[in-house]
Amino acid sequence: MTFLQPLLxxxxxxxxxxxxxxxxxxxxxRSVEWAAIMFLIKANRSSTSMARLRQFLIxxxxxxxxxxxxxxxxxxxxxxxLGWTFSGPPETVIIILDRxxxxxTQYSTRxxxxxxxxxxxxxxxxxxxxxxxxLIENVNRKPCDISSPDILPSLTDTAQTQTSSDIPSxxxxxxxxxxxxxxxxxxxxxxxxxQTSDWQPENSKWREIESKAKSLPQSLHIRILALDSKGDExxxxxxxxxxxxxxxxxxxxxxxxxIDRPAxxxxxxxxxxxxxxxxxxxxIKLSGTLNKFRxxxxxxxxISDNSGYLELPSDINQDDNRAYFTFPVQQEKKTTIxxxxxxxxxxxxAIAASxxxxxQANIKFQQPSAADLIDFKDTASIIWLAPFPSEExxxxxxxxxxxxxxxxxxxxxxxxxxxxxxxxxxxxCEVRKETEPISLKEWERRSGxxxxxxxxxxxxxxxxKVSKIRQLEGSGLNPIxxxxxxxxxxARLKMMGGAAxxxxxxxxxxxxxxxxGQVLVPMIQRILAEGGTRLSKTVFAECGxxxxxxxxxxxxxxxIKENKDPRINSGVYRSGDRTLVLxxxxxxxxxxxxxxxxxxxxxxxxxxxxxxxxxxxxxxxxTEIWKAFLVLMLLFLVSEAFLCLPIxxxxxxKKAGFQ
Amino acid sequence: xxxxxxNEFRGESRHEFLDPQVLAKLSMLxxxxxxxxxxxxxxxxxxxxxxxxxxxxxxxxxxPGDDIKNVDWKIYAKTDRFYxxxxxxxxxxxxxxxxxxxxxxxxxxxxxxxxDYTKRLAATLAQLLIQQGDAVGLQCxxxxxxxxxxxxxxxxxxxxxxxxxxxxxxxxxxxxxxxxHDLAEKIRRRAxxxxxxxxxxxxxxxxxxxxxxxFRKHDLAIFHLMDPEELTFEFDRSIRFQDMESTxxxxxxxxxxxxxxxxxxxxxxxxMLLGCSEFHVDYRFTNLLRPYPEVLTDFxxxxxxx
Numbered sequence: 001m002t003f004l005q006p007l008l009x010x011x012x013x014x015x016x017x018x019x020x021x022x023x024x025x026x027x028x029x030r031s032v033e034w035a036a037i038m039f040l041i042k043a044n045r046s047s048t049s050m051a052r053l054r055q056f057l058i059x060x061x062x063x064x065x066x067x068x069x070x071x072x073x074x075x076x077x078x079x080x081x082l083g084w085t086f087s088g089p090p091e092t093v094i095i096i097l098d099r100x101x102x103x104x105t106q107y108s109t110r111x112x113x114x115x116x117x118x119x120x121x122x123x124x125x126x127x128x129x130x131x132x133x134x135l136i137e138n139v140n141r142k143p144c145d146i147s148s149p150d151i152l153p154s155l156t157d158t159a160q161t162q163t164s165s166d167i168p169s170x171x172x173x174x175x176x177x178x179x180x181x182x183x184x185x186x187x188x189x190x191x192x193x194x195q196t197s198d199w200q201p202e203n204s205k206w207r208e209i210e211s212k213a214k215s216l217p218q219s220l221h222i223r224i225l226a227l228d229s230k231g232d233e234x235x236x237x238x239x240x241x242x243x244x245x246x247x248x249x250x251x252x253x254x255x256x257x258x259i260d261r262p263a264x265x266x267x268x269x270x271x272x273x274x275x276x277x278x279x280x281x282x283x284i285k286l287s288g289t290l291n292k293f294r295x296x297x298x299x300x301x302x303i304s305d306n307s308g309y310l311e312l313p314s315d316i317n318q319d320d321n322r323a324y325f326t327f328p329v330q331q332e333k334k335t336t337i338x339x340x341x342x343x344x345x346x347x348x349x350a351i352a353a354s355x356x357x358x359x360q361a362n363i364k365f366q367q368p369s370a371a372d373l374i375d376f377k378d379t380a381s382i383i384w385l386a387p388f389p390s391e392e393x394x395x396x397x398x399x400x401x402x403x404x405x406x407x408x409x410x411x412x413x414x415x416x417x418x419x420x421x422x423x424x425x426x427x428x429c430e431v432r433k434e435t436e437p438i439s440l441k442e443w444e445r446r447s448g449x450x451x452x453x454x455x456x457x458x459x460x461x462x463x464x465k466v467s468k469i470r471q472l473e474g475s476g477l478n479p480i481x482x483x484x485x486x487x488x489x490x491a492r493l494k495m496m497g498g499a500a501x502x503x504x505x506x507x508x509x510x511x512x513x514x515x516x517g518q519v520l521v522p523m524i525q526r527i528l529a530e531g532g533t534r535l536s537k538t539v540f541a542e543c544g545x546x547x548x549x550x551x552x553x554x555x556x557x558x559x560i561k562e563n564k565d566p567r568i569n570s571g572v573y574r575s576g577d578r579t580l581v582l583x584x585x586x587x588x589x590x591x592x593x594x595x596x597x598x599x600x601x602x603x604x605x606x607x608x609x610x611x612x613x614x615x616x617x618x619x620x621x622x623t624e625i626w627k628a629f630l631v632l633m634l635l636f637l638v639s640e641a642f643l644c645l646p647i648x649x650x651x652x653x654k655k656a657g658f659q
Numbered sequence: 660x661x662x663x664x665x666n667e668f669r670g671e672s673r674h675e676f677l678d679p680q681v682l683a684k685l686s687m688l689x690x691x692x693x694x695x696x697x698x699x700x701x702x703x704x705x706x707x708x709x710x711x712x713x714x715x716x717x718x719x720x721x722x723p724g725d726d727i728k729n730v731d732w733k734i735y736a737k738t739d740r741f742y743x744x745x746x747x748x749x750x751x752x753x754x755x756x757x758x759x760x761x762x763x764x765x766x767x768x769x770x771x772x773x774x775d776y777t778k779r780l781a782a783t784l785a786q787l788l789i790q791q792g793d794a795v796g797l798q799c800x801x802x803x804x805x806x807x808x809x810x811x812x813x814x815x816x817x818x819x820x821x822x823x824x825x826x827x828x829x830x831x832x833x834x835x836x837x838x839x840h841d842l843a844e845k846i847r848r849r850a851x852x853x854x855x856x857x858x859x860x861x862x863x864x865x866x867x868x869x870x871x872x873x874f875r876k877h878d879l880a881i882f883h884l885m886d887p888e889e890l891t892f893e894f895d896r897s898i899r900f901q902d903m904e905s906t907x908x909x910x911x912x913x914x915x916x917x918x919x920x921x922x923x924x925x926x927x928x929x930x931m932l933l934g935c936s937e938f939h940v941d942y943r944f945t946n947l948l949r950p951y952p953e954v955l956t957d958f959x960x961x962x963x964x965x
Contacts, residue, residue: 029897029910035763035773036889037902038859039927040909043919051915644914 008074015070018062054643061640065633072629090131090221091184094174095121095149097137097158098192100165101543101588103227104319105193105234112317113227114160115153116613117191120225122149124189132183136173138165139544139568143177161568162319162584163544165198168205171222175212178220185218191225194594197446197587201598204442204482213606222608228593229614235261236320236589237271237312239581240292242328242540251299253328257310259284259291260589275308276300299327303579307572320589324572326581329538333528336364336374339385345410345508348515349383352507352524376400381531382407383524387416387426394421397500404497406531408524410506411470424474424493424502437465437512440489443481446587447545449490449501449523450481459519466505466512477502490523498534501527536578543570543582674821676778681952682786688959690754690788690851718742752793752851753810756781756820757842758827759856761801762903765829766857768886770947774829777855779951780882782824784853787959789817797823800838801831810850832904835860839868843875851878858883862927866934873938880941880958883931887948892920 034040103114111119125133125148134143137157144157152158167190174188192198213220241256259271266287273280275297284293300306306327315321335353339346342365354363366374368386371393382400384407389397398421401407411426419425432438443450443461452458461481469487477491480501493500507515514520533539544567566573566582573580594602599610721730721741731744758781764774781797788795789812796810797820806823808816835856842852852872858865858881872879894913901908913920928944935942941961945954 025897026910029899031899031901031908032894033766033903034900035766035857035886035903036859036924037900037904037907037909039920039923040900040911040916042923043916044909044911046919046923055912055915 005074008070011070011073012067015063015067017066018059022059058640058643061636061643065636065640068629068633068636072626072633075626076629090128090187092132092134092178092186093125093128094134094136094143094177094183094186094188095146095152096167096170096174096188096190096192097135097152098165098167098170098190098198099137099139099158099161099163100193100195100198101160101162101319101584102193102195102198102317104160105229105317107229112160113193113229114158117225117227118152118158120613121189121191122152125149134174134177134183136170136177138167138170139163141166141170141173143173159568160319161544162570162582162588163568164542164585164588165192165195167192167199168203168209172205172209172212175209175216175220178216179212186220188220188222189225190222191227194224194226194228195588195590196592196594196598197585197590199594199598199602200446201594201602202442202445206602210604210606220606222603222606224599224608224610226610226612228612233262234315234317234320234591235259235269235312236317237310237323238320238586238589239310239323239325239540239583240586242325244328244330245299252296253299255295255297255310255325255328257293257295257323259286259293259312261286261289261291262591263289269313271313272311273308274311276305278308297325297327303572303574307579307581309572320584322570324570324581324583326538326572326579328540329536333381333532334362334364334379334535335381335383335528335531336366336379337383337385338366338368338371338374340368345506345515346385348507348520349385349410349524352517352521353381353383353528355521355525372396376405378535379405380533380535381405381528384409387412387414388418388420388424398495401498401500402496404531404534406498406501406527408501408503408527410503411472413506420474420500421493423476424472427471427473430469430471432467432469437467438469438483438485439466440464440481441484441486443489448480448492449526450519451526453522459522461519464513464519466514468506468511469504472502472504498531538579538581540581540583542585544568544585674782674825676775676782676824677786677821678779678783678952681783681955684952685783685787685955685959686790688787688956688963689791690752690784690793690959690962717745719745752788753796753846753848754784754788754793754851754853755796755798755810755842755846756785757798757800757839757852757854757856758824759801759833759835759854760799760805760827760829761831761833761835762829763833763857763859764884766886766889766903768888768947770887772829773857773884773886773947774827776884776945776947776951777882778824778827780945780955781853781855782821783951783955785817785820785824789814795820798838798842799823799827800835802834802837804838804841829903833860836864836868839865840871843868843871843877846875846877849876849878851880854879854881855884856881857885858931862930862934866930866938869934869938869940872940878941879938880943881935882943882945882954884945884947887946890924890946892917 097114097117099114103117104112106112107116125131133146133149135146135152135155135157136143139161140157146152146155171188171190177183178186237257237259239255240258243254243256245251245253264286266285268283268285270281271284273282273295282295284291295310297308303326307325309322309324312321333353337346337350337353346365350363350365364379368389371389374382374396376396376399379400382397382405388394388409397407409420411429415429416426440461445452445458450459450461466483466489469483472488472491477488477493479488479491481489483489488502488504490504491502493502503514505512505514507520509515533541564571566575566580570583573582596610599608718731718734719742721743725743729743729745731742734740734742734744758774758777760774764777765772770776785795785797792812794810794812795817797806797808798804799806806827808820808823833856835854835858839854846852869879892913894917897910897912899908899910932942932944934940941958943954943958
């Protein structure tokens with residue numbers, strides 16, 4: 001238990017006062033000569049154990065009353081951190097700080113969740129001077145030793161961001177740090193707003209963490225500071241779609257925004273549309289929870305004039321009140337399909353890559369043997385429907401991917417032992433009977449090619465039935481979707497600015513029902529769009545997801561006045577000749593939080609405790625409970641007084657004649 | 660009463676336990692026995708014997724040996740038979756004041772000790788009895804009778820009684836049961852016996868004594884003296900209660916045992932009241948809180964009505 005005035009606890013020996021008084025009374029009794037001793041002896045003999053128990057209880061209540069009084073004046077704090085004093089300080093504390101966009105939501109005290117966490121953690125850590133503290137936050141995701149949690153508020157790496165958090169990855173990083181550095185008795189302090197999209201309860205990484213934690217030689221305890229205050233009064237705005245200018249109106253584009261708000265009656269709010277130096281106020285009529293509206297913008301003379309933002313009136317979270325935009329341009333999705341012949345499979349993939357007939361001009365077919373003739377500089381994405389290429393072509397592919405291109409590999413029909421990038425190869429082909437096709441069980445819904453749609457609908461990935469699978473072997477692969485038996489359906493190999501994707505089945509009826517299109521089309525379109533950014537001059541991306549490592553120093557804020565860090569702040573940036581429009585992830589606007597049941601599912605077999613910080617009033621892990629102690633003291637005193645009521649009132653010398 | 664006697668009585672009133680004003684008030688009342696008593700002299704109390712008096716009792720047949728002067732000749736003239744006319748014999752009262760002088764009678768509360776209170780009661784009664792011509796005896800006891808003055812009716816005897824009462828101090832244990840049994844046997848003639856004590860003894864044995872007294876046809880009255888502190892048991896902290904008649908002591912929290920103490924006391928008083936009623940004992944519960952003249956007035960008035 002923690003106390004704000006711990007020095008007053010030196011007064012605890014005062015609890016012995018009633019006992020001492022009792023003993024002194026027993027010793028320093030008054031002597032009285034008594035004639036009616038015969039009644040006294042009988043009364044003393046018949047004094048029951050209940051009377052002794054009553055005396056004991058009186059003494060106990062007196063001791064407890066003083067005890068809780070001392071506790072009350074020492075200002076005790078209650079919360080999920082109870083027990084520290086009994087378990088001893090840990091050797092290492094790994095602080096995981098969620099500084100995602102939603103952590104900017106403010107309490108009624110006008111302090112944000114993140115700042116509250118940065119106040120509470122140092123306050124909780126002050127009693128552990130010998131403990132080593134390590135910080136992991138959601139942007140860098142690298143463990144970093146800090147001298148003391150007191151410096152948390154002043155660190156730039158703990159500032160508010162407009163990114164999202166990948167809590168499973170952060171916890172995994174922490175556990176890996178424990179394993180690698182043999183940190184001894186370790187605790188993980190995790191400060192988060194418990195947003196479901198950040199925690200990803202369904203992520204299979206949690207099970208890996210569980211098995212790692214169980215294999216640790218030392219015990220691991222996770223303390224969760226849940227800053228899950230209600231954000232019922234918060235409104236957020238996001239850019240959900242950009243419609244490039246049409247041929248008949250090349251100077252005019254359309255933006256689609258969505259305003260999310262808690263349920264309420266129909267109302268009109270003023271929003272600010274800023275584009276370049278121009279500011280104008282627009283009244284938006286809101287009728288439900290989700291309100292979409294379209295806004296036309298005109299093309300300016302330069303990038304500054306083209307860029308801007310839509311801003312909502314001030315509320316409890318300022319970070320989600322802006323949606324940045326720039327004048328959209330038509331994105332080129334130049335795609336090359338590498339296939340040995342013009343078969344059904346390549347045709348299906350071509351259709352999936354260009355469902356709009358007008359875009360079919362962007363599709364090129366190339367023989368595998370002539371892969372070295374691919375115009376890599378002018379290609380956004382490659383669909384590879386052939387055995388892995390030769391070493392020379394692989395070098396070109398590696399360069400292509402590193403520069404931001406995407407390649408989607410499908411398995412060859414025949415066995416092939418060629419290795420890609422020296423580590424990845426196609427394995428044996430597993431043929432399943434038609435009566436027992438396998439379906440997909442898990443896939444990454446939060447981001448990537450199989451993520452949920454912008455309107456929140458889930459792709460029917462689970463409905464795909466697969467009869468033939470060519471197994472994928474290699475290292476460095478990040479599974480995106482897996483079959484029911486755990487084998488990989490789709491994997492990603494991230495390489496610098498781009499990525500290589502591997503699908504272990506073909507979109508033809510012999511292999512699977514993937515060719516039916518409900519999953520294939522969005523999957524390929526998203527992979528192509530990811531590669532398309534390589535060629536596009538204008539990129540709309542989620543803040544934090546855009547890889548700035550390539551040339552972050554060369555990235556400049558369009559609006560020089562703000563001069564923000566593009567890795568963590570949304571805004572419009574200029575990187576070379578490209579324009580980056582970074583907005584916070586849409587998932588950060590969701591007001592869905594995980595509860596105790598989900599936490600128990602996540603931390604199966606791992607010791608954890610949770611403190612819910614809902615008030616934002618005090619920079620402590622706990623709330624003061626001195627009032628409760630005073631009430632307790634009153635209860636003890638009332639009980640003591642009740643027991644002290646003279647029983648003799650009940651029995652008197654009854655007859656008047658005896659008076 | 661002659662002037663000398665009166666002066667002697669006045670002389671005695673210098674004793675602190677005698678209050679002339681109280682005596683003057685109570686002298687209007689007589690100490691009356693509730694039953695028959697056997698005295699030596701003519702007095703105001705009924706005797707079991709027939710004798711000379713103004714109050715006719717009965718006729719009975721003459722038997723040889725009767726004094727012929729008692730023969731009623733008028734009846735003989737009418738019936739030709741010899742009848743003896745008998746009258747009620749009045750006699751004086753022999754009253755024994757039995758005073759408990761054990762240590763427990765020395766219990767002293769806010770209203771003085773029980774023995775001091777007893778001295779006032781006994782001395783006043785003695786004076787009233789002598790005044791009305793009765794004989795008074797005094798027995799002081801603790802474990803046994805320590806002072807024994809036989810019943811006599813002279814003023815000189817009264818002075819002796821006062822001296823004994825005045826010199827009485829509380830000492831020793833009580834054996835009231837043994838003492839009362841002895842007195843029941845020792846006092847052969849019917850007499851009035853007034854016992855002053857706190858009666859802290861086994862109630863069953865005590866009631867046996869009362870039964871014994873009744874069997875011996877004594878008119879027994881008891882003054883049961885108790886201090887208000889003994890009745891209320893109001894103490895606030897740990898106390899070592901030291902027995903006044905032994906070295907035994909009890910250290911206890913009065914608040915803890917108060918209830919049980921009062922229960923035991925009430926039970927004892929109930930038994931006492933019931934037993935006295937059964938054996939026709941004139942029971943006078945005497946709370947030292949009450950002024951002794953009031954107690955005596957009640958006692959004497961109740962006897963007047965009998």
